[in-house]
Amino acid sequence: MARTQAAPRTGAQRERDVLTRLSEDKDAWVATATRDGEPSLVPLSFLWWDDTLLLNTRRANPTARDLARGGRALISLGHTRDVVLLEATGEVLPEGGLPETVGEAFVAKAGWDPRGRELWAFLRLRPRSIRAWREVNEMDGRHLMRDGRWLV
Template sequence: MPRRSREQRRGDVLDRLERETDIRVASADAGGLPCLVPLWFVWDGEAVRPATRSADPTGRNPREGGRTRPALGDTRDAVLLDGEVETYGAREVPPRAAEAFREKTGWDPRADRAAHAFFRVRPRAVRARHGVRETPERHLLRDGIWPAQGASRRRTRVGPPRPAPGYGYAYVLRAATAAAGSPRS
C-alpha cells in the first residue's frame, strides 16, 4: 500500500472513529500504576465518548488524572489519541451522548445496577500510521488543531516529538516498572 497523504489519513481516522465500536484506553493512577482496557465508545464529531464502571481503575484514573490515551487498530494500522477528559455520572451525562452510545453499542450504562461513568475525551494530539512507511508523518493533530490542508510541516528537531508527561505507553510502563521496584532498561 502506498503512503497516504495527511488529508487521506485524517479522513481515514475520522471514518474509523465513526465506524468502529471498540477502543483501547490507557491511563495510570497517581502512583503510576498503568491500566489498559478495551471499551465501547461513540465518536460525537469532536470527542471519543467511552463508558465504564465508576469504581474501577478504568473509571477512576481518567477522572482523577484528567487525561487518557485511547487507541484504535494494531501495529499495521494504528491510531493513537492523547486526550483531555471530562467525566459525567449516569445522571449528569448529556442525554444525546448517552443515547448515541446506546444506539451504537446496544447497551445503556445508565440502566445498569453498578454505577457507571461516561467520559468525553477531546483529542489534543492524534497520530496515525499504516506501517513503518507512514511513521515520519504520523502526527495529524497537535495541541488540538488540525493543520490546514496541504500545509507543510517544519521540522524543529531530529527524531519523533517527545510526548507530554503522563501521556504515552512508555511513560505508563516506566512508571509501573518504577513502582514495582524493577530497574529501568
C-alpha cells in the same frame, strides 16, 4: 514471500481514515495511570460525539478513577498495521450529564444501555494529539493533531 508495501497516504487521506474509524469502530483500548504510575489498559465501547470520545465503564474501575483524578488517557484504535493513537484529556460526566439523544446514539452503537445504572459512569475524552500510520513508510507525517488542532 516479500510483502508489497502500499504507497504512503497523504495527510488528508489519513485524517479521513481516522475520522472514519472514530465514526465506525465500536471499541478502543484505553490506557490511564494512577498518580504512582500504575498503568491500566482496558477495551471500552465508544461513540465519537462533538469531536470527543464518549466511553462508559464502572465508576469504581481504575479507568474512571484515574481519569477523574488525572484527566489524561491514551486511546488506541485499529491494529498494529493500521494504528491510530490519541492522547486525550477528559472527565467523568456527572450523572444525568449526558443529553438524551447522545445516550441513545451510544446505546445504538455499543449495543447495550448503561444509562441509569448508578455504578456506571460516562467518560468524555477530548483528543489533544492524534498519530496515524500503517507501515514504516508512513512514520513521517504521522502526527495529524497537536494541542487539539488538526495539522492537515
